[in-house]
Amino acid sequence: MTPRTFLVNGLLAGLVAAIAAFVVAYTVGEPQIDTAIGLEEAASATAGDGHSHDHAEGDEAAHTHSHGDEGTSVSREHQATFGLATAILALSLAYGGVLGLIAAFATGRLGRLTAAGSTAVVSLVAFVAYALVPFLKYPATPPAVGSGDTIGERTALYFGFVLVSVVVAAAAVVLAVKLLPRLGGYGAIVSGAAAYIAVMLVAGGLFSTVNEVGDFPADVLWFFRRDSLLTVATTWGVLGVVLTGLVLRSQNQAAAAASKREAALAL
């Protein structure tokens, strides 16, 4: 199998994952965003501080959601359909391709796992390290939560934490592979996972906490975060399952081709 096989499989898996994630995001996530924007607009209408939100008056307010002073504004209808689809498709394809290439590197390097087996491991580790653990430290926030003044700091913290998590997870996998001959599969995996958790607990303590929730309703916040996590988990879950299936298919095809060559040589 070549890097190309893995990349193509990754992109295909990304496409399938995007479709699944869009369905989840549109059906369960969008109602929460609409509720949050409704609260945001009600708050800015009563407070009238107009901090960097340029909402049109009256009926228009229900259809636009705009930040910043420059005029480009996309209707809520487009944000919730084509905009959402663009974002999810672009991210899914990027994740799928990168995951495919990491799986290509991992093949044959994780003990005696087959290509499909190491792909499944890589998918699981990627979801935990890139998405799940960063979500626990810096959960998704709905519109109306978060001050525009701290977006730079929050962005740096979020991506910094993602970077630390991914690097530590990669190091933990390398550690597990190194320990494999001495400890066996069980011991190596438990050691690697424990090392990742220990380092991330320390990192989580060192990175400063962001709490700009204010008096935003707790139920809407929970629903939004639950549905955001559901969307992210759908993306990575479908990505991992489909990519593993596609790699298994490629692996079987390669094995069939190899045994055919052997049979031809034996003649």
Next chain:
Amino acid sequence: MSQAHVVTPTPTVPTISVRELAPWALLFGLLAVLTIFFVSADQGAVSIPAGNAIHEWVHDGRHLMGFPCH
């Protein structure tokens, strides 16, 4: 074909060399990072290009995929 003296089992799964993988990883990695940047962070903390058209278009995806949006 005696394998009795072989101590460590030879890996049955062939690896792809780093040399073969590097150009793919470099090119697609760059493309992926750019894509993720534009969808997840552009016109929030950093604006290339200026304006808010990209931010507005991917707004809902950015919120739901867990990125700090605004």
